[in-house]
Amino acid sequence: MQEGKLDLTISRLGECRIPSPMPGTHFVDDEDHVLYDNNLRKIQEYLKASKTPPFFEKAGPRAKIYFDPAKLKCGIVTCGGLCPGLNDVIRAIVMSLFHHYGVQNIFGFPYGYEGLSCRHKHVPVELTLNSVARIHEQGGTILGSSRGPQDVSEMVDTLERMKIGILFTIGGDGTLRGGQAIAEEAGKRGLKIAVIGVPKTIDNDISYVQRSFGFETAVTEAGAAIVSAHTEAKGARNGIGLVKLMGRESGFIAAFAALAYNDVNYCLIPELPFTLKGFLEALEKRLDEKGHAVIVVGEGAGQDLMQKTQQLDASGNIRFGDIGSFLRDQINAHFKGLGKEINLKYIDPSYIIRSVPANAHDSAFCLLLGQNAVHAGMAGRTNMVVGDWGGAFTHVPIPMAVSKRKKIDPDGRLWNIVLASTGQPARM
Numbered sequence: 199m200q201e202g203k204l205d206l207t208i209s210r211l212g213e214c215r216i217p218s219p220m221p222g223t224h225f226v227d228d229e230d231h232v233l234y235d236n237n238l239r240k241i242q243e244y245l246k247a248s249k250t251p252p253f254f255e256k257a258g259p260r261a262k263i264y265f266d267p268a269k270l271k272c273g274i275v276t277c278g279g280l281c282p283g284l285n286d287v288i289r290a291i292v293m294s295l296f297h298h299y300g301v302q303n304i305f306g307f308p309y310g311y312e313g314l315s316c317r318h319k320h321v322p323v324e325l326t327l328n329s330v331a332r333i334h335e336q337g338g339t340i341l342g343s344s345r346g347p348q349d350v351s352e353m354v355d356t357l358e359r360m361k362i363g364i365l366f367t368i369g370g371d372g373t374l375r376g377g378q379a380i381a382e383e384a385g386k387r388g389l390k391i392a393v394i395g396v397p398k399t400i401d402n403d404i405s406y407v408q409r410s411f412g413f414e415t416a417v418t419e420a421g422a423a424i425v426s427a428h429t430e431a432k433g434a435r436n437g438i439g440l441v442k443l444m445g446r447e448s449g450f451i452a453a454f455a456a457l458a459y460n461d462v463n464y465c466l467i468p469e470l471p472f473t474l475k476g477f478l479e480a481l482e483k484r485l486d487e488k489g490h491a492v493i494v495v496g497e498g499a500g501q502d503l504m505q506k507t508q509q510l511d512a513s514g515n516i517r518f519g520d521i522g523s524f525l526r527d528q529i530n531a532h533f534k535g536l537g538k539e540i541n542l543k544y545i546d547p548s549y550i551i552r553s554v555p556a557n558a559h560d561s562a563f564c565l566l567l568g569q570n571a572v573h574a575g576m577a578g579r580t581n582m583v584v585g586d587w588g589g590a591f592t593h594v595p596i597p598m599a600v601s602k603r604k605k606i607d608p609d610g611r612l613w614n615i616v617l618a619s620t621g622q623p624a625r626m
Contacts, residue, residue: 204234204252204598205595205597205598206234206252206253206254206255206406206594206595206598207595208255208579208582208593208595209381209579209580209581209582209595210264210577210578210579210580211264211390211392211578211579211580212264212390212578213264213578214260214262214263214264214577214578215262215264216262216263216264216265216266217261217262217263218259218260218261218262218263218299218576219267219298219299219300220259220298220299223259224258224259225258225259225260225261226256226257226258226259226260226573228255228260230255230256230258231253231254231255231256232253232254232255232256232587232588232590232592233251233252233253233254233588234251234252234253234254234406234587235251235252236588254406254585254587254592254593254594255592255593256590256591256592256593257570257573257574257584257585257590257591257592257593258570258573258591259298259573259576259577260573260576260577262577263299263576263577263578264392264576264577264578265363265364265392265575265576265578267299267300267301267576268300269363270299270301270303270363270364271303271304271305271360271361271362271363272291272295272301272303272304272305272362272363272364272365272366272575273304273305273306273307273314273322273357273360273362273364273365273366274288274291274292274304274305274306274307274325274341274365274366274368275306275307275310275311275313275314275341275365275366275367275368275369275373276288276310276339276341276342276343276368276369276398277310277311277343277344277345277367277368277369277370277372277373277376278310278343278345278369278370278372278373278398278399279343279345279400279552280337280338280339280343280552280553281398281399281400281411281412281416281552282337282400282411282412282415282416282419282551282552282553282554282555282556282557282560283398283411283412283415283556283560283561283563283564284338284339284343284368284398284412285330285333285334285336285337285338285339285340285555286333286334286411286556286560286561286564286565286568287368287396287398287411287564287567287568287571288306288325288330288333288339288340288341288368288568289330289331289333289334289568290564290565290566290567290568290569290572291304291366291396291568291571291572292304292325292326292327292330293327293330293568294568294569294572294573295572296327298569298572298573299572299576303324304324304325304326305322305323305324305325305360305362306322306323306324306325306340306341307320307322307323307341308320308321308322308323308341308342309341309342309343309344310341310342310343310344310345310369310373311344311346311347311348311353311373311376312344312348313341314348314352314353314356314357315348315349315352315353315356316352316355316356317349317352322360323341334555334556334561334564335555336555337553337554337555338553339368345372347372347376348376350376350379350380350383351383353380353383354380354383354384354387354389354391357380357384357389357391358387358389358391362391363390363391363392364391364392364393364394364575364576365377365380365391365392365393365394366394366395366396366571366572366575367380367393367394367395367396368395368396368398369395369396369398369399370397370398370399370401370403370404370410371399371403371404371600371603373395373398374395374397374404374583374596374599374600375596375600377393377395377581377583377596378393378581378596378597378600380393381393381580381581381596382581391580392574392575392578392579392580393580393581393582393596394571394574394575394579394580394582394583394584395571395582395583395584395596395599396411396567396568396571396583396584397410397411397567397583397584397585397599398410398411398412399412399413400412400413400416400444400451400551400552401413401444401445401446401447401448401450401451402448402450402451402604403446403447403448403450403603403604403605404583404599404600404604405598405599405600405601405602405603405604406585406587406594406598406599407583407585407586407587407594407599407604408585408586408587408588409563409586411556411560411563411564411567412552412556412560413450413451413454413560414557414559414560414563415551415554415555415556415557415560416443416444416451416551416552417451417454417455417458418458418557419547419550419551419554420441420443420451420455420459420494420547420551421455421458421459422547423441423443423545423547424439424441424455424459424461424462424492424494425459425461426439426545427439427440427441427461427492427543427545428459428461428492430541430543431490431491431492431543432490434490434541435489435539435541436485436489436490436533436538436539436540436541437489437490437491437540437541437542437543438481438485438490438491438492438493438529438540438541438542438543439490439491439492439493439542439543439545440493440495440522440525440526440529440542440543440544440545441492441493441494441495441545441546441547442495442496442497442520442521442522442544442545442546442548443455443494443495443496443497443547443548443551444496444497444548444551444552445467445468445496445497445498445499446468446496446497446498446518447468447469447498447603447605448467448468448469448496448498448603448604448605448606449465449466449467449468449469449470449496449498449499449605449606450606451496452465452466452467452494452495452496452499453465453467453606453612453613453616455494456494456616456619456620457615457616457619460619460620461492462492462493462494462619462620463484463488463491463492463493463620463621463622464477464480464481464484464491464492464493464494464620464622465493465494465495465616465620465622466493466494466495466496466499466500466521467496467498467499467606467613468496468498468499468501468605469605469606469607469608469613470499470606470608470613471500471502472499472500472625472626473503473626474503474528476623476625476626477626478528478529478532479626480622480623480626481493481529482533482536485538485540493525495521495522495525496521497518497521497522497548498518498521499521500521500524500525501518501519501521503521503524504519504521504524522544522546523544526542526544529542530542563586566591567584567586567591570584570591571584574593579593581595581596581597582594582595582596583595583596583599585599
């Protein structure tokens, strides 16, 4: 056990006794670890106190595995909203199971956790090398997706009936919580079912995972909207380009897009409240001095400014107000009241961004995530998600991954860089 507040211990189904069928592979030893904190001073403090610094279990193929590939059946689900790279991960899992381990029986469950619940009567899809051969060229997911919880007992009944040994769950916070519930129910029943998560959140907001697939593609695709907004703003007197991007509780897409396409003058994120008065006064000053402005806003920003009744979606998340159209209307009304003509163009590319195929870098990242998910499952790990930390792939316990939402620190280095790039006031 590791010392300290972080419990990064990975659950295992049992001892690995079967030699891996991957000859000539560089195997990862179970004692190989990735440090949680690479700050030398903090590491020295742990060592001085005779404590072990917190660490992740390192991902990768093991010399001995838990499951017999000849008898193994595996399942895959994709849940939540669409995200670039879903098909890439499905393909990587299928190809790794087949080519690396010789697993022949792989099933995809349609429409997320609905596919595991008998009441929805979805028929599992057999996934073969031929059926996944070109799917990485398409956006979306060939399995379909859905939101919302299903009866855990029913889902485990399905896995038990089909004799599924490993379930790969591709999704975000809610999906991982569902995977945790499945793993715990299977454990209560004494079933040897491994549950391996692959972090899918376009917002990049899963804790103890530095990057989730699809995020880089989303930032790249957001660039087209920002460039268009800048062109429109520059092309008109007192022109304003307003772009709304994904980011319910974490503003990573907005922040990184502002840095990548540094025509952005105002970046508004969920982590940092602002006032209409402060923002509109800053915008006024910008137009007086420069004659145009580009604004990027994360979808979860400024929710406190809108009057709304609280409603929940199928996943139990609060339905957010449309900050983009709200700001559009407030900006237009403000300058109309001043008697000052503006030309505002509002762009919301959200559904275009999330449905495109992954770019080359994200696609390669998906391949490695899928392969490491397979290696973890074959080695009998469970109730875990494959992570990326300091350039290495890791195993993260699902309870830790869902323990809190990863967010931008308003006083941290990333946000300070954004402020330096945009030139906007630190507080509005």
